[in-house]
Amino acid sequence: MSASAGNKVQTLDTATMVLATMRRRGISGLPRNYELVYEALNASNPRLTRDFEQLGRNPAQEDLDELGKRHFPHHHRTGVVEGAHDRISGELEGMLRLLRQEQSSLESYSKLLGETYSRISSKSASSADILSSVINVLSNATGDTMQKGKIVVEHMVERAREMEQVKLELDEYKRIANTDPLTRLANRRAFDEVLSNIYNDGRKAMYYALIVADIDHFKKFNDTFGHPVGDRVLGVVAAVMKSTLRKDVFISRTGGEEFAVVLEGTSLEVTIEIAERIRRAVEQTPLRNQKTGVDYGPITLSLGLCMASDAESAEELYNKADVALYTAKNSGRNRIHVYNPALNQDFEKNWAIYRG
Structure with missing residues (x-):
C-alpha cells in the first residue's frame, strides 16, 4: 500500500471504517449489522471484538444475529415478548376454564328447570307438595347460580385487568427498546x-x-x-x-x-x-x-x-x-x-x- 493510501486509511472516520469492514467481510448492509460492526471496531467490549473476529469473512446472518443477542441487552426482545405471550396465554386459558364452568353450571340449572317443569306438570302429586318443593329447589338453585355467576364475572374482570397490565408493560418495553x-x-x-x-x-x-x-x-x-x-x-x-x-x-x-x-x-x-x-x-x-x-x-x-x-x-x-x-x-x-x-x-x- 502506498504512503498516500496509508494516510488516507488513517484519516478515515469511524463510519467509513465500519463500511469498509462490512464490505471487505461480505456483511450485508443491514442497520443492525452496522451497529454490531461499529461496537466491535470500537473495542470498548474486548469480548465482543474477539467474538466478532472469530466469525471471519462472509459470516452467516444467523451468526451475526446470535452475536448481537449475546452482547446487546436490547436484542433480547424476543424473550420479553415470549414471556408476555405466556402470561397472556395463561390468562386466556383461565378465562376459558371459567366460561366452561359457567356453561356447565347454566346447563345444570337449565336441566333442573326442566325437571321442575315436569314435576309441576305431573298429576300424581298434590299441588301443595309440588309448590313447596319447587319453591325450595328453585330458590336454592337460583341463589347458587347467581352467586357463581357473580364470582365468574369478578374473575373475568380480574383477568382482563391482568392482560391490560401485560399490554401496558409490552408497550413500555417497546418504547424503551426502540429508543x-x-x-x-x-x-x-x-x-x-x-x-x-x-x-x-x-x-x-x-x-x-x-x-x-x-x-x-x-x-x-x-x-x-x-x-x-x-x-x-x-x-x-x-x-x-x-x-x-x-x-x-x-x-x-x-x-x-x-x-x-x-x-x-x-x-x-x-x-x-x-x-x-x-x-x-x-x-x-x-x-x-x-x-x-x-x-x-x-x-x-x-x-x-x-x-x-x-x-x-x-x-x-x-x-x-x-x-x-x-x-x-x-x-x-x-x-x-x-x-x-x-x-x-x-x-x-x-x-x-x-x-x-
Whole structure:
C-alpha cells in the first residue's frame, strides 16, 4: 500500500471504517449489522471484538444475529415478548376454564328447570307438595347460580385487568427498546422496522425517501474535547433535526454518529430541500461551553439520499443512500448527494485500496 493510501486509511472516520469492514467481510448492509460492526471496531467490549473476529469473512446472518443477542441487552426482545405471550396465554386459558364452568353450571340449572317443569306438570302429586318443593329447589338453585355467576364475572374482570397490565408493560418495553437513550430518537431497531415496512405495499414505496446523515469529523470532537463533548454533539444534532422537521417525520440515530430520516409522501425535489434544511440548520448551530465560553467549533453533516422508487428492498434502499452519503463525505463533506447508478463504480473503485 502506498504512503498516500496509508494516510488516507488513517484519516478515515469511524463510519467509513465500519463500511469498509462490512464490505471487505461480505456483511450485508443491514442497520443492525452496522451497529454490531461499529461496537466491535470500537473495542470498548474486548469480548465482543474477539467474538466478532472469530466469525471471519462472509459470516452467516444467523451468526451475526446470535452475536448481537449475546452482547446487546436490547436484542433480547424476543424473550420479553415470549414471556408476555405466556402470561397472556395463561390468562386466556383461565378465562376459558371459567366460561366452561359457567356453561356447565347454566346447563345444570337449565336441566333442573326442566325437571321442575315436569314435576309441576305431573298429576300424581298434590299441588301443595309440588309448590313447596319447587319453591325450595328453585330458590336454592337460583341463589347458587347467581352467586357463581357473580364470582365468574369478578374473575373475568380480574383477568382482563391482568392482560391490560401485560399490554401496558409490552408497550413500555417497546418504547424503551426502540429508543436511543442518548438522543431520545428512535434507534436502529426501530429504523429497521420502519424501513422494512416501506416495501410491504409496493404501490406506496414510490412516495418514500431515505436520508442518511453523518457528523463530519466526529472523532475529532471526542479526541480533542473528550467523550462528554462528543455526546453533546450528538444531542445537539438530534435536537436540531427534531426542531427542523415535522413531528410526524421519522428520525433515528442508526449508530455512532449516523442518523436517518424516512420521509413519506415526498418527491425528489422536496427531499433535497429537506436535506439541505437539515444541513444548514446544523451548520448554523453554535457549540459552546456555557460556563467557560469555549467554542468547540462548527458541527457539519454530510448527507446522502435515495428515493424508495430507486430500490427494490429496504436493504437496497439503505445501501444506495449509504453510497450517496459516502460520495458526499469523499467529495468534501458538509454537503448533500443524491444517489444515482453512476456512483456505484466510483464507490467500488475507491474501496479497492482497502481490500486485503
